[in-house]
Amino acid sequence: MQLQEKSFEWVPGLAEPYAITWCAVEYFEITGTILRMLLQRLSPDTPHLGRTLLHHAILCGNAAAVNVLLSSGANVEASVKTQKTEFRPIHMAARLGSSETLQCLIDSGCDINSMTDSGDTALMICAKYKQEECLRTLAMAGADFGLVNTAGQSATSFAGSNQWSLGFQQVIVEVIRAGKIPESSSASVFSPLIFVAQAGDIEALKALIKWGEVDIDYQDDSGFSAVMFAALNGNVEVFRLLVYAGADVKLRNKAGETAITLSGLNQNHDLFEKVMLEFALQMGNRDDGGFYALHCAARRGDIDAVKLLMSRGYDVNVPDGDGYTPLMLAAREGHRVHVRAPDLARGSM
Incomplete structure (x- = not known):
């Protein structure tokens, strides 16, 4: 069979002619034999209307075709450029929610933190369009949660502005439970510890x-x-x-x-x-930043705690932030049987 890139067929529903290799992607058969045979003679990166075969395979939602193209040398970072936007295959996969395709791109060494012309990463795009599986895939692969786009938005802020904070939170928590700590180049943008503490x-x-x-x-x-x-x-x-x-x-x-x-x-x-x-x-903590352990024990009537703390040298005459001593608090709470005023005053029980 003679292969000529200028031989076109019409692809149903797309209103524009494609080369034969594009048809092989559009009508990809399960073994990929036809596409592989064509790619022996034709470059997978030959552009058509600003796109390559890899972009076409992603748009078709065909991870198997994506894998064949990448194994045949397709450029995993090939950009789609229009008059208004520029983006890469990873951004397309994230936008479409194609987690299997996304994993193929990651396995082929794509820049997981690459940005569109507006500074959006694939992670941000997942949060913006609520793509749960793609978010999980990117988080497990080490995508950076600490990046912001040209407007100062992050993946976390995108999730919040799109009323997807709970879904976003659930994915991140599951990733951490699985033993993967989310990457963040800026703790002020995303701190795993702060995030998890707020999630509870x-x-x-x-x-x-x-x-x-x-x-x-x-x-x-x-x-x-x-x-x-x-x-x-x-x-x-x-x-x-x-x-x-x-x-x-x-x-x-x-x-x-x-x-x-x-x-x-x-x-x-x-x-x-x-x-x-x-x-x-x-x-045995003595320096507890505004918490008065002996005062607390006296007020609660916890005689065993009072004895232990006093044995450790806690000063019974030190007033708390409101000016109360342990003796005053014990008396105020009516703990006359369990905490005897003379004992507190002597500093022993």
């Missing part, structure tokens, strides 16, 4: 802490750390995990608030207080 997912948070390369005290542009978000959102278990992992509760955000003061704003502030008291009792 314990298993994902454990995976991050176990990873060991995360700054547990990272503060965002407003000065909020992960433990502050846990306190603000009323998530006691996330708060507990972060505190025991060594999160600094003394840190202040730009409004001067700490995790302790933020936890006091919640209806379940007693539970946060209990976490801090347990932590002080177990770890």
